[in-house]
Amino acid sequence: MPIDACARRGGGARSSAHVRACALAALLAAGLAPAAGAAAAPARASRQACAAAAAAPGAAAAAELRRSLRCLVNSTRAAHGLRPLRADRRLAAAARRHAADMVARGYFAHERAGSTLRSRVRAAGWAGAAAAEAIAWGCGRRGTPHAVLDAWLVSPGHRAILLGPYNRAGVGLALGAPLTIACSGAGTWVLDAGRR
DSSP, X not given: OOXXXXXXXXXXXXXXXXXXXXXXXXXXXXXXXXXXXXXXXXXXXXGGGSTTTTOOTTSSOHHHHHHHHHHHHHHHHHHTTOOOOEEOHHHHHHHHHXXXXXXXXXXXXXXXXXXXXXXXXXXXXXXOSEEEEEEEEEEGGGGSHHHHHHHXXXXXXXXXXXXXXXXEEEEEEEESOSSSOOOSSEEEEEXXXXXX
């Protein structure tokens, strides 16, 4: 089953780079692009320290899977000489709500009528200087924290968020796919990153 990913910073129109990033994610989902390999190599050595990195959604507790994805992101940041993203309960609340909303309403996007990244993080109490969002979904092994990180790292838009000038983050995970498909171990992921 596919893993799809799309990155958005703050708001506004999608750039051609953003569209290319989403197209690459679609190729990964179809198994037509090469594996993340070299793009994810810096974080591989630290992955063993991130519990549940290879667990499909539903195979481990959601809180453990969310911590695992943030752990993987921080391992990648450390490999690039960057400070870790500290957990932020407000960004986490916004991310969890958005992941659940996409599954409940059957859509996969950063926005829907009445809901934008900006409105969601503000409603959760975030008043930081900046915010960015990466979303992904996948079934089974394509929905694991490891697979989500790999897909984001080979996408320029996602990579820019993961390695960007942010210092806080919240991860959301909702069990199920954002589209009406039959697959097991589906998960819909949201990473909201922010800078204070």
